[in-house]
Amino acid sequence: MRKNRSLNILFVGAGQGGSRQAAEFGNLYDYVSLSMNTAEVDELHSQIGLRRRLHLDTGIDGAGKNLQLGESAVKKNRKKIIDFLKLYVTPEIDYIIVCVGGGGGTGSGGLIPLIEILKDFGKPIGVIYTLPLKSEDTITHRNCLFILKKVFEDNEVSPLVIVDNAKIALKYPNLSAMDRWSHVNQYIARGFHIFNMLTSYASEIHSLDMADYEMILRAGGCMALGEAVVPRITEPEILAEKMRDSISSGLLADGFDLATTKRAGIILRGSTKALRSIKAADMDYALDHIREIVRGGTVYRGIYPTDSRDDELFIYSMFGGLDLPMKRIQTMMESTKEGLESLQKKKSRDVVFDLETNLDSSIADEGIDPLLKFIRDKISGEEDEF
Ligand SMILES: Nc1nc2c(ncn2[C@@H]2O[C@H](COP(=O)(O)OP(=O)(O)OP(=O)(O)O)[C@@H](O)[C@H]2O)c(=O)[nH]1
Ligand SMILES: [Mg+2]
Structure with missing residues (x-):
């Protein structure tokens, strides 16, 4: 018997931010939430119980905003991840939602191979993906955009829920640094859960039922x-x-x-x-x-x-x-491009090393300009905005 919800959703958090988001679904609404992270230090503060957490070894503690490290952490630990997921992806699970803070090494870098692993479990997969705060650095923005485009292109992922940390921060300017993430994460969990809860109830006026809800989740994009x-x-x-x-x-x-x-x-x-x-x-x-x-x-x-x-x-x-939120992405692209140009001008060996190793091979092949072109093409074909 389901408890006040249409779908039994498993939330899988990857990286620190993603794990905190997943944890909130468990804390507030009693969903099963899992965490996968490369940083043992983050786990000290995890709100997810020990048995629902999986440590992915990278050789260092964390992935340091390096997409490649995050990607290889998932690929190297593939078997361990499958065994861990088998414990929780039971026949009762209707949907899997992966939560990721866009821009980090672990969550963003690991997201694509993690989705590939999850596909073998035969359940529908969605993603909740955050965009960074304006104050965050160029590499975070760049990482976030690259992986966002890749997830968007995967037609089997639906929904790809986009949450803009920058918008929520603007809306609540007085939150303390201490409370910000928990507030944002609660906001996300509530917004998502309310549909799953209400669609399980019959309304005496007009119901949005479970079948409608699933149709919306599976709309793609x-x-x-x-x-x-x-x-x-x-x-x-x-x-x-x-x-x-x-x-x-x-x-x-x-x-x-x-x-x-x-x-x-x-x-x-x-x-x-x-x-x-x-x-x-x-x-x-x-x-x-x-x-x-x-x-x-x-x-x-x-x-x-x-x-x-x-x-x-x-x-x-x-x-x-x-479609992708092109207006927001364009702004992010412009500041990212500027930031990357400044970084390149510095020509310090450290920076060059960082830029090169921070790109996975397919990303390095694409480069930043084709991404800009993709966005421009999209925008030029756009109609009036809401
Ligand atoms: N909504 C939300 N966003 C978060 C939270 N924590 C971090 N973020 C965002 O997620 C982005 C990625 O940060 P992390 O999740 O710490 O990165 P990670 O996946 O652990 O990757 P590495 O630390 O590089 O290994 C940040 O730049 C923030 O914009 C959170 O609790 N809630
Ligand atoms: Mg981290």
């Missing part, structure tokens, strides 16, 4: 997730506009063209009182507006009343089958 409070407004145009604004500001990443959405889920949740205050026709008008935004994409909707006494109305959204 990227996924944007969001949650927001909708201000209480009674005029239909303003309600529609506010709902649209809330969705946009509540997304965990920006820069998507929502017109590329293949399947979206929109859930409204609020007290009976709050829901009663909105006329059905106004709600239809607002939801119709969302249908226009996704330009022909399917919109699954759910309306769930709660017993709460307050007046707040929450809107949760999931846009699946999206």
Whole structure:
């Protein structure tokens, strides 16, 4: 018997950030979460129990933002990883979601070979991948972009949920350094879990059911997730506009063209009182507006009343089958290119060594310019943005 959820999801964290994200799904919502890391030092603070953690030996403690080290850590430990996963990828598991902090050596470098290993277990695979803070260094940004493109190109990965740490940091500027990651990780876990939970309930108004939910997860491409409070407004145009604004500001990443959405889920949740205050026709008008935004994409909707006494109305959204968030990626590319040029100008032996060894062979073949071209081509073919 499932407990308040549509799908039994196994969360696999790779690297430190990825493991912390996976841990939060276990802490808050009792999912089974696993951790794989190259750094024993990170494990001292792990919130995942010893039996659910796997140490990947690199010969040094960690992968030092080196993609190659992360990649070889997974490849060298392949058998150990398979034996470990066999303990948890049981027949009851419906879905596997890999969590990774984009830009590090272990999580990002190990992600592609880890996905290959997971494919043999025959379960659908999704990824939650974060984009770095603006303040983070060039190598982190560069690593993040290279691996993002590779995961996006793997058609068997769905959804590829993109979470922008930079956007969340801007939204909560007063968080202490101590609390930031746990706050961000809780935000991600909540945004993702709420759909899995609500779709297991029947709503007396309108249910977004388990089959709808799975269709959204399996839409391919990227996924944007969001949650927001909708201000209480009674005029239909303003309600529609506010709902649209809330969705946009509540997304965990920006820069998507929502017109590329293949399947979206929109859930409204609020007290009976709050829901009663909105006329059905106004709600239809607002939801119709969302249908226009996704330009022909399917919109699954759910309306769930709660017993709460307050007046707040929450809107949760999931846009699946999206193209990469090109506007955001372009900004990242430009600053990364600038940073790499400065690094190269320094011509210090250390830096040259770092740049060379930090690229895996296929990445080195591609170089930075083809990636820029890929992004430009994508952007030039883009339509209006949401
Ligand atoms: N959302 C979120 N992002 C994180 C967290 N920790 C780190 N990050 C992001 O993830 C990126 C990669 O960092 P890590 O996860 O520490 O890297 P790693 O995979 O362990 O790789 P190495 O340390 O290089 O071996 C960072 O640059 C941050 O942007 C976290 O707890 N939550
Ligand atoms: Mg690390």
